Amino acid sequence: AIVAAALAAVAEPVATVRDLAGLEVVVSAGGTREPLDPVRFLGNRSSGKQGVALARAAADRGAHVTLVAAHLEVETEGLTVVRVETASELALAVESAAEVADVVVMAAAVADYRPATVSEAKIKKDDNGDALTLHLVKNPDILQGLAALGREGLTVVGFAAETAPSRDELLELGRRKARRKGADLLVVNSVGWAAGFGTDDNAVILLDSSGTIVGEAEGSKRQVADVVLDHVIALRS
Amino acid sequence: AIVAAALAAVAEPVATVRDLAGLEVVVSAGGTREPLDPVRFLGNRSSGKQGVALARAAADRGAHVTLVAAHLEVETEGLTVVRVETASELALAVESAAEVADVVVMAAAVADYRPATVSEAKIKKDDNGDALTLHLVKNPDILQGLAALGREGLTVVGFAAETAPSRDELLELGRRKARRKGADLLVVNSVGWAAGFGTDDNAVILLDSSGTIVGEAEGSKRQVADVVLDHVIALRS
Numbered sequence: 165a166i167v168a169a170a171l172a173a174v175a176e177p178v179a180t181v182r183d184l185a186g187l188e189v190v191v192s193a194g195g196t197r198e199p200l201d202p203v204r205f206l207g208n209r210s211s212g213k214q215g216v217a218l219a220r221a222a223a224d225r226g227a228h229v230t231l232v233a234a235h236l237e238v239e240t241e242g243l244t245v246v247r248v249e250t251a252s253e254l255a256l257a258v259e260s261a262a263e264v265a266d267v268v269v270m271a272a273a274v275a276d277y278r279p280a281t282v283s284e285a286k287i288k289k290d291d292n293g294d295a296l297t298l299h300l301v302k303n304p305d306i307l308q309g310l311a312a313l314g315r316e317g318l319t320v321v322g323f324a325a326e327t328a329p330s331r332d333e334l335l336e337l338g339r340r341k342a343r344r345k346g347a348d349l350l351v352v353n354s355v356g357w358a359a360g361f362g363t364d365d366n367a368v369i370l371l372d373s374s375g376t377i378v379g380e381a382e383g384s385k386r387q388v389a390d391v392v393l394d395h396v397i398a399l400r401s
Numbered sequence: 402a403i404v405a406a407a408l409a410a411v412a413e414p415v416a417t418v419r420d421l422a423g424l425e426v427v428v429s430a431g432g433t434r435e436p437l438d439p440v441r442f443l444g445n446r447s448s449g450k451q452g453v454a455l456a457r458a459a460a461d462r463g464a465h466v467t468l469v470a471a472h473l474e475v476e477t478e479g480l481t482v483v484r485v486e487t488a489s490e491l492a493l494a495v496e497s498a499a500e501v502a503d504v505v506v507m508a509a510a511v512a513d514y515r516p517a518t519v520s521e522a523k524i525k526k527d528d529n530g531d532a533l534t535l536h537l538v539k540n541p542d543i544l545q546g547l548a549a550l551g552r553e554g555l556t557v558v559g560f561a562a563e564t565a566p567s568r569d570e571l572l573e574l575g576r577r578k579a580r581r582k583g584a585d586l587l588v589v590n591s592v593g594w595a596a597g598f599g600t601d602d603n604a605v606i607l608l609d610s611s612g613t614i615v616g617e618a619e620g621s622k623r624q625v626a627d628v629v630l631d632h633v634i635a636l637r638s
Binding site: 197200201202203204205206207208209273275276277280284285286289290293294295296297298299300301302325326327328340355356357 | 434437438439440441442443444445446510512513514517521522523526527530531532533534535536537538539562563564565577581592593594
């Protein structure tokens with residue numbers, strides 16, 4: 165019923181309401197890349213489609229939007245874009261933009277780990293044996309940091325892409341993450357070898373910071389974006 | 402002088418000669434991705450532009466071309482494409498296509514190493530500490546394997562993207578690789594944090610299997626492609 169209501173609400177022509185007018189919205193999108201050397205990197209399969217759909221939806225609904233873009237496989241014409249590569253660069257860009265923001269949506273897939281050292285020259289196979297050990301260190305948790313600011317008037321939205329064999333297990337992973345991160349809204353979706361990346365559609369569950377389900381959405385990434393923004397407005401009113 | 406002659410030769414309107422007619426050409430292009438889990442992968446910054454330019458040039462010059470494409474950031478309309486993801490998949494596809502090929506051009510950036518184990522579920526940060534150790538194993542050397550076939554009538558072209566502070570050091574790395582790989586032609590270019598990836602131009606040195614310079618080319622990736630194909634024809638005649 166929640167899904168049906170949400171889809172009905174966005175089946176209307178897009179962007180007839182400018183209900184985000186006057187708001188400063190920061191959206192991060194895409195996948196960070198953590199270099200090992202000038203050639204190789206640790207990446208992830210995020211296409212940036214959901215994040216860019218969120219940025220477009222917010223702009224269409226009247227917000228002033230800054231898109232902090234890691235690696236994208238989608239166009240960003242018409243959007244104000246800050247380009248970043250690594251999780252550290254994304255953290256700096258988002259934290260800087262967040263200082264004057266009303267809403268921050270962390271839709272980017274940020275690397276949890278980066279190589280402990282970055283080689284200035286290409287790592288040569290000849291210099292190594294049949295095996296290579298890569299030492300990784302944890303990146304700062306940007307979403308948790310933003311939520312921990314607890315700044316009055318700032319609404320923080322996070323995303324959690326999880327692999328889970330069932331809806332119950334997906335929800336359990338999402339609930340734990342919601343409580344740990346402390347974001348006002350956590351958008352949980354299921355990903356897998358063949359699901360969730362580069363597609364035009366998405367299906368998500370929305371949790372509050374206590375892990376309670378506050379909504380669901382299924383449809384195009386634009387439709388999902390509009391439902392997420394509906395919930396942001398509800399949270400702020 | 403070699404560069405000047407080469408550029409003059411390709412300054413003519415493209416594809417006026419069908420000097421590769423009747424030849425079966427296999428070109429690999431793009432960067433392989435080696436998954437750690439359903440979300441993360443080890444990748445490289447190859448855009449596939451040089452490889453796709455080679456495939457197009459060969460097709461324009463009359464060859465029957467199969468493009469074995471790892472991750473690309475460029476369009477492939479009009480080309481016959483076999484899509485692959487990992488180095489192992491690329492090896493299978495190239496080796497299969499090579500069985501009936503006259504020319505194989507290995508322009509893809511193939512991962513030297515892959516994770517020793519691939520996790521079926523997303524690796525969770527909570528299950529690990531502040532550090533993570535990644536164990537990598539060596540991938541088979543596709544170029545060396547093709548050259549080692551020594552099949553009569555098969556011309557094998559390899560690429561070597563090297564980081565080197567000077568032309569001399571680039572050449573030294575290229576020479577060592579030429580001798581080790583045994584390809585009929587090795588196309589050596591310099592890459593770095595800001596050079597060689599995603600750009601429209603390229604500058605290369607061509608070495609034979611003994612490491613001797615047989616040519617150079619500088620210009621658009623299409624121009625470089627045509628010079629490489631000129632050398633392939635010279636090698637086969």
